[in-house]
Amino acid sequence: MTFKESDHGAVPFWRDERYIQIIAQVIVVAFLIILGYWLIHNLLTGLESLGIPLSFRFLGIESQFDIGEALIDYSRNSTYARALLVGILNTIKVSFLGIIFATIFGIIIGIARLSKNWLVNKLAAIYVEALRNIPLLVFLIFLSTTVFHKLPRVNQALSAWGWAFLTNRGIYIVWPQPAGGWGVYKWFLLGSFIVGVIVAAFKFREGKRTGRMPLYWLWGFVVFAVLAAITWLIAQFVAGPPMYLDFPSLQGRNFKGGKSLTPEFMAIFSGLVIYTSAFIAEVVRAGIQSVSKGQREAATAVGLTGFQTMRLVIFPQAMRVIIPPLTSQYLNLTKNSSLAIAVGYPDLFAVGSTIVNQSGRAVEVILIMMGVYLTFSLLTSLFMNWYNKYTSLVER
């Protein structure tokens, strides 16, 4: 009898799953719209009554504050927009370099963590466990106040055989500078690089065709290095030496020459690298351990050397496991670079909060900052997703 009702299609609409879903969604969306309207209405009226209506025109005003280090020309007379750009570039600089160095250190520590040598293994374990369990901010402030600002004064600088000087005003390292022959040589260098890439690509295709993959990147690099060295000699004959090494030296009250790195940059950079490398080490270790033991034994059985086993058998398979968590570590590093404010490095967040203090435009600046960080995150994950697809395609 009960079946008859449903035969008539008599399920009332308030018990019909499809209607319920639509109604629920309409209610939620309507609620959110009303809530959002109420919040934004409060915001706009509040800002209006303070005399700072929501607008991005303030970006054209002169900033009137200095920034410690900038990759582009910047002065007190530059606009707020340019100050933000300086901050964005500084964030990119520290994140980009940080990611590269953290990956290198992370891989080294991760492999050391798997070392058969008990002492090396335990040292790596201590490194990882010590860092993973303290907050990054504490570590950064620790580094900044107890290491980089406690270095000796300029006139008593710690010297590393004259190649580098450590002082509390920064670190000065020897750096190549372009000289007379540079105008010619830079074209030679570009040419050598292109030839190197072509050779690498050629070797890569040959490896694909024959199934015996050579060390194509090493081929490319060697060709590039040899060409660069030969053309250096040619450039020296034609137009003098292309570059010279600029040694830092104490002149007056400060060091001149070479490359200078501020203590603020060194604190945030080394802090991010050391801290993230501990996490990357764990990712790498888990990845390598995920490759089954039989793979290693099989590789040994067919006569591969230790290095070949790592390069051809273990690493390609480990990569598949490593890349997703590695991506989130890269994202974390980029986001964590916002803690630079605690050590005084002028990244996006530090510049942004200075602008807020100066202009009172909290809402606009926060929106811009969030937008920029969101863009960074999206770009990083897009790139890593692409790379992930690329590595997983190679395997199968």
Place this chain on the structure above:
Amino acid sequence: MTTLTPSKEILPPPTERITILGWMKKNLFGSIGDTILTFVAGAFLLWLLYAIFHWIFFTARWAAVTDNLQLYMKGQYPGSEDWRLWLLMFLLGLLIGLAWGIFLKRAEAVGWVLLIIPIILAVWMFALGRQSWPHFLLIDVLAIIGYFLGKRYPKKLARPTYILILLYMPLVILIVRGFGSGGFLKLVPTNLWGGLLLSLLLAIFGIVFSFPIGVLLALGRQSKMPALKTLSVLYIEIIRGVPLITLLFMGQLMLPFFLPAGITIDRVIRATVAIIMFAAAYMAENVRGGLQSIPKGQYEAADAIGLSGWQKMVFIILPQALRAVIPVLVGQFIGLFKDTSLVALVGLLDLLGIARGILANPNYIGRQLEVFSFIALIYWVFSYGMSYGSRRLEIALGVGER
């Protein structure tokens, strides 16, 4: 007979005999490269240990730490209300003991209880004054009583223990904050909270309040309703794409604007709102992992016995999904505990904020190494203790093997 005697001599494999020298040869001096590595690493380790010990016992001046232990631990929380904190710790000891007794049963677990509780509470105990050792002893005694009670009456006590564990964090908030203007459990305003107490409270607040939001967001992200799904995905991805510090900054600077004129909320709550918003997005992703681990058959079985969508979620899917993500949630709690240090950047006096405040005192100028080592050690002991404890519990309970 003659064939047996030699085989008997051959039988014991030589690798079975582990001697110190043999172990060292295998693990430290396997090859020339290994030997060099061992000597370099050993020299480095010895130098490091020497430097650290020399610094701790001879160079360092610990006055900046020992003079202000109370500040580090609880900020300005009034001394007359200390008993509330102790009460909570007694309860924690009892609960840990009960849980151990009911769920682990093995005798070796007593050792772990006795080991882990002191590690986690030692710092606190030490700080609330030397005369507090009886309190500390009581925590241990309660833990042991809890263990034996739990072991004796596992059936009767299981349910109350579960409920108490679930209620513990809300209870912490209630007791620490209090209510009313005077008398028993009077309100302690949030601007008096500080130090480790504030750090822990922020993490507890974050986990407790982000939990329901996170579950809803995870369900929204999994649902087939397009509007809900889009909104959940947007929220989760936007929050996960920006640093926590921008959210805290937003909480401090923008939150007052969003509310109608005249309503003000204090800084601790503003920071808490930001932390909850942040934690909810990560919580949602963790819960989603749990939801995805539930086999499809469970959904179909629930449909087959005629459960509605809500019943299916509440009675079948969520209990299993949440049990699967408990270890991940412990990890998130540890991460959140470390992340609370960021509130120092917006002017709150958590453990890090207090440390910076103390360093600004002219009496303790230049004592950064001592102070930051001390608070780093506190963070380390708590984070490592929690992760170690949860790992042991995971192994014992066989989570992930089911």
